[in-house]
Amino acid sequence: MKKLFVRIDDRLLHGQVVVSWIPYLKATDVVIADDEYANDEFMRELIMSSSPEGVNVYIKTISETADFLKVDSENNVLVLLRTIEGLKELLKRVKIKNINIGGIGAAKGRKRYYNSIHLSDHELNILKDMAKENVNVEVRILPRDKALVIR
Amino acid sequence: MTFSDYVLFSIFYFWASSTALSIGIGYYTIYRPILAGLAAGLILNDVQTGMMAGAVVNIIYIDFVSTGGSFKGDQCLTALMAAVASIAFGLHPLEAAALAFPFGFLGILIWKYRLRINNTFVHMYEKKYKENKAPDISLYDGLFPQLLLLFMSSAVITAGLLLMFSFNRLINFKNISALYYIGLILVIFSSFNILYKIKNKYNFIIFAVVFLAAAITEIRAYIMLILIALILLFTSNKKINIVRNKLKGSIKKGDLVYSWFIWMNYSHSCYSYERLMGLAFAHSMKNIIKKLYKDKHEIAEAVHNHTEFFNTEPNMGTPILGYIISLEEERKISRESFENISYIKKGMMGISAGLGDSFTQVVLTPLFVSMAVMLCLDKSYNLAFIPVIYLAAYILFISYNGFMNGYFQGKDSMLKRVRNVKESRLKKYFPCMFSGILGLSMSSLLFNNIRPLENLFTLVIILLAAGLTFLRRRREQ
Numbered sequence: 001m002k003k004l005f006v007r008i009d010d011r012l013l014h015g016q017v018v019v020s021w022i023p024y025l026k027a028t029d030v031v032i033a034d035d036e037y038a039n040d041e042f043m044r045e046l047i048m049s050s051s052p053e054g055v056n057v058y059i060k061t062i063s064e065t066a067d068f069l070k071v072d073s074e075n076n077v078l079v080l081l082r083t084i085e086g087l088k089e090l091l092k093r094v095k096i097k098n099i100n101i102g103g104i105g106a107a108k109g110r111k112r113y114y115n116s117i118h119l120s121d122h123e124l125n126i127l128k129d130m131a132k133e134n135v136n137v138e139v140r141i142l143p144r145d146k147a148l149v150i151r
Numbered sequence: 152m153t154f155s156d157y158v159l160f161s162i163f164y165f166w167a168s169s170t171a172l173s174i175g176i177g178y179y180t181i182y183r184p185i186l187a188g189l190a191a192g193l194i195l196n197d198v199q200t201g202m203m204a205g206a207v208v209n210i211i212y213i214d215f216v217s218t219g220g221s222f223k224g225d226q227c228l229t230a231l232m233a234a235v236a237s238i239a240f241g242l243h244p245l246e247a248a249a250l251a252f253p254f255g256f257l258g259i260l261i262w263k264y265r266l267r268i269n270n271t272f273v274h275m276y277e278k279k280y281k282e283n284k285a286p287d288i289s290l291y292d293g294l295f296p297q298l299l300l301l302f303m304s305s306a307v308i309t310a311g312l313l314l315m316f317s318f319n320r321l322i323n324f325k326n327i328s329a330l331y332y333i334g335l336i337l338v339i340f341s342s343f344n345i346l347y348k349i350k351n352k353y354n355f356i357i358f359a360v361v362f363l364a365a366a367i368t369e370i371r372a373y374i375m376l377i378l379i380a381l382i383l384l385f386t387s388n389k390k391i392n393i394v395r396n397k398l399k400g401s402i403k404k405g406d407l408v409y410s411w412f413i414w415m416n417y418s419h420s421c422y423s424y425e426r427l428m429g430l431a432f433a434h435s436m437k438n439i440i441k442k443l444y445k446d447k448h449e450i451a452e453a454v455h456n457h458t459e460f461f462n463t464e465p466n467m468g469t470p471i472l473g474y475i476i477s478l479e480e481e482r483k484i485s486r487e488s489f490e491n492i493s494y495i496k497k498g499m500m501g502i503s504a505g506l507g508d509s510f511t512q513v514v515l516t517p518l519f520v521s522m523a524v525m526l527c528l529d530k531s532y533n534l535a536f537i538p539v540i541y542l543a544a545y546i547l548f549i550s551y552n553g554f555m556n557g558y559f560q561g562k563d564s565m566l567k568r569v570r571n572v573k574e575s576r577l578k579k580y581f582p583c584m585f586s587g588i589l590g591l592s593m594s595s596l597l598f599n600n601i602r603p604l605e606n607l608f609t610l611v612i613i614l615l616a617a618g619l620t621f622l623r624r625r626r627e628q
Contacts, residue, residue: 010497013501013505014501015505018505018509036494046499049570105460105497106459112424
């Protein structure tokens with residue numbers, strides 16, 4: 001595998017990702033790893049019909065994503081996740097060195113962590129645990145932004 | 152400038168930058184430099200000078216998109232200041248634009264702090280709700296943030312104008328010839344930048360051909376307007392999806408229209424970091440919920456549900472609102488939990504946000520506003536209103552029809568909308584039309600107002616600015 005980039009962004013394939021990240025990463029494959037969406041016919045169709053040209057978009061469950069990442073290929077892959085819980089599941093199945101946090105909306109129990117990123121205490125603890133296991137967890141909204149590393 | 156002029160400027164700048172209270176089209180019309188210039192001209196009794204200054208500022212901001220990219224000052228403030236400078240000090244539009252440009256950054260203050268301050272209104276609303284006081288969402292989404300904005304924008308524009316007038320007393324701007332060349336450089340930078348940004352093979356060729364042809368044959372801008380209108384006519388989508396079924400429940404057509412009207416007026420009224428458009432969504436559901444439930448606390452709870460985080464493009468995203476209204480009707484009978492509605496809102500909002508921004512902000516607005524700029528620079532001031540009115544009507548139609556289709560047809564209407572925009576021929580031919588318009592605009596600007604060939608220094612500046620943009624872009628790639 002040439003390059004793998006994992007991003008948490010509950011807006012998934014939206015403007016910032018399409019306009020900035022995909023060209024920056026030179027990504028050819030985009031995997032949306034989400035159990036709920038993978039089993040929701042309407043959301044699958046909606047995401048597929050709005051996906052940008054020039055990249056292969058896949059919508060897979062977390063375990064399907066893990067299998068997909070284990071297969072060796074020459075493509076640059078961008079994995080998009082909606083939740084930190086999903087990321088935790090993915091990490092159990094496959095090894096990932098770098099994680100990018102790009103956008104998590106406010107919700108009950110979540111506090112504003114940085115700019116448009118909101119985390120609950122539980123979620124922040126999961127990320128801190130990952131950092132302890134030598135996973136590099138960075139908060140970076142756009143490629144040109146300065147990365148804020150979670151320790 | 153009299154005291155009443157300051158008041159009028161404050162009110163206009165508030166109205167334009169609030170993006171509220173203008174049925175959602177203010178951001179695409181009165182906020183744009185050319186119309187802000189017109190307003191300044193109306194206030195100071197010199198419409199043509201005002202519009203001309205606005206048009207030049209508009210070219211400087213032509214590559215502006217709110218979702219990021221090149222970030223400059225506030226275009227509306229810059230245009231108002233430029234128009235005042237042009238009228239009051241008798242400056243050339245290019246000089247006025249260069250002078251106003253740094254003042255535009257004062258306007259950024261508003262955008263920067265507004266999202267943070269609006270959090271306060273969210274907290275106030277939440278507090279009242281927790282105390283079981285059934286707060287009225289329209290106060291927290293409408294009145295309070297708008298009052299705050301009125302205060303902030305009045306302060307900014309008054310400070311900006313006072314500052315500019317006192318600087319002028321110190322150093323007479325009329326005597327600074329450098330301003331003219333700075334204006335020229337700014338205009339050339341932004342027009343070349345946008346040509347690089349909208350990726351298309353023929354951009355520069357079309358631009359150059361139209362630019363030279365206009366310079367040699369003196370084509371008038373209205374011919375270009377007719378040409379573009381014909382292209383739009385042939386490329387327009389003839390299959391418009393309009394679905395209206397019979398209404399069955401207690402929700403009447405008027406309730407739907409009212410809800411849409413509230414959404415259009417207030418979608419960005421209390422735009423905050425915490426919820427973005429969350430309060431606006433709840434605000435637009437208020438009258439619907441009131442029809443469905445009778446108990447005061449039941450109403451407050453159902454409205455409160457909708458104040459959760461929400462963000463989309465306000466015009467493309469309207470099918471979500473219509474669809475959610477129909478789901479709320481069903482929920483009243485089935486009594487299921489709110490979780491399902493929340494899941495649908497969140498799933499659909501991201502897609503329509505990306506899709507909407509890439510259409511209304513990147514294609515529609517630049518296309519029609521630049522047409523108005525082109526006509527204005529060619530001194531066809533009255534014709535300049537045609538593209539602006541068309542743009543406003545187009546956006547209103549997109550949002551209204553989407554809202555109704557969402558209600559009557561459900562989530563499939565969103566799917567159809569996504570496909571329509573993706574296959575839109577307007578989007579496909581946009582780069583070509585836009586390059587042509589820009590070519591003619593630049594030609595009118597450079598040849599109608601000045602004769603660069605007679606002034607070697609001006610020509611050197613133009614070529615140097617163009618060359619620099621080219622080199623910078625080359626290095627980026």
